[in-house]
Amino acid sequence: MGAKAGLIHLGGGIPAHALAGGPAFDPERSAALAATILGGPVAPAGARTLAEGGVWPERGTICVGAGEHTALVGYAEICPDRPGTITDWIRAVAPGGDAHGVFMHSVVDFGAVAVWEHGEIRRSISLAPDSGVMDDLGDPLTFEAPFWNGDHAVDEDYPLPFHPLDFGEAALLALFGFGIEGSPAAYAFDPGTVALPAFRPAG
Numbered sequence: 260m261g262a263k264a265g266l267i268h269l270g271g272g273i274p275a276h277a278l279a280g281g282p283a284f285d286p287e288r289s290a291a292l293a294a295t296i297l298g299g300p301v302a303p304a305g306a307r308t309l310a311e312g313g314v315w316p317e318r319g320t321i322c323v324g325a326g327e328h329t330a331l332v333g334y335a336e337i338c339p340d341r342p343g344t345i346t347d348w349i350r351a352v353a354p355g356g357d358a359h360g361v362f363m364h365s366v367v368d369f370g371a372v373a374v375w376e377h378g379e380i381r382r383s384i385s386l387a388p389d390s391g392v393m394d395d396l397g398d399p400l401t402f403e404a405p406f407w408n409g410d411h412a413v414d415e416d417y418p419l420p421f422h423p424l425d426f427g428e429a430a431l432l433a434l435f436g437f438g439i440e441g442s443p444a445a446y447a448f449d450p451g452t453v454a455l456p457a458f459r460p461a462g
Contacts (some may be wrong), residue, residue, distance in 0.1 A: 262363050262428065262440050263315040264338075264361055265362050266330075266361050266362070266365055267360040268331040268435065269329060269331075269332065270329030270354050270357055270403070271355055271414060272329075272461060274434055275437075275447050276417030276436045278309075278327060278447070281453075286455060288341060289324055289456045290303070292323050292330055292332070293456075293458040295322070296330055296332065296334065297321060297458070298418070299461070300460070300461035301458040301460060301461055302460070302461040304320055304459045306455060307322050307455055308382075308450065308451050308452070309333075309451070309455070310451035312451075313453070319459055320457050321336075321443075324455040324456060330424075331455060338363075340390070341383070341385055341394040342362065342370075342372065342385060346375065346380050349375045349385070350378040350440070355377060356379070356403055357375060359373070359433065359435070361435065363382040363423070363427035363428075363439075367387050367388040367425050368388050369385070369386075370430075371384065371386070372424075374400065374434075380396055381396065382396065382400055383396040384399070386419055386426075388418045388419055391419075400433070402433035403429075410424075428440060433444070
């Protein structure tokens with residue numbers, strides 16, 4: 260698998276509901292949030308759909324689609340080993356302190372998911388075969404049950420009870436309504452139809 264993702268939805272509710280409705284992103288709000296995250300002025304760099312680069316844009320680029328109450332951020336540099344450690348950042352940028360995040364990196368078989376509510380971490384779980392379970396905070400989410408019950412076990416020599424990238428794919432589908440390498444028939448919407456404005460540092 261070649262899946263990579265650094266994707267965060269800022270705002271209340273399940274991200275899939277907002278995305279399936281065909282979100283309208285405001286260019287000025289999007290640029291302002293990108294500048295806040297990058298810590299300085301930004302310049303437009305086209306757009307990336309969720310199917311083509313939006314969940315993991317190239318280095319030096321951030322994808323931000325912001326509306327009045329919610330925003331979607333795709334950024335490779337915000338893929339923490341322990342999602343619980345970015346709670347202060349979530350409080351600073353998320354309306355009401357609510358957010359969902361899914362993070363994957365296929366090179367190291369890393370997968371993670373996190374949910375914040377009212378500025379507090381509700382669930383953070385991250386794991387990779389070389390490091391084991393790095394974050395395990397809060398109660399498991401509904402989609403996790405089959406993984407912990409052994410329904411997605413890999414071969415007996417694998418150091419984890421399931422593959423982190425399979426876990427990440429399931430998290431994307433359950434929370435965001437689409438996947439990277441899953442079956443499009445199961446998606447709530449076509450990720451190729453949702454394009455995020457892209458930005459790079461200005462100058």
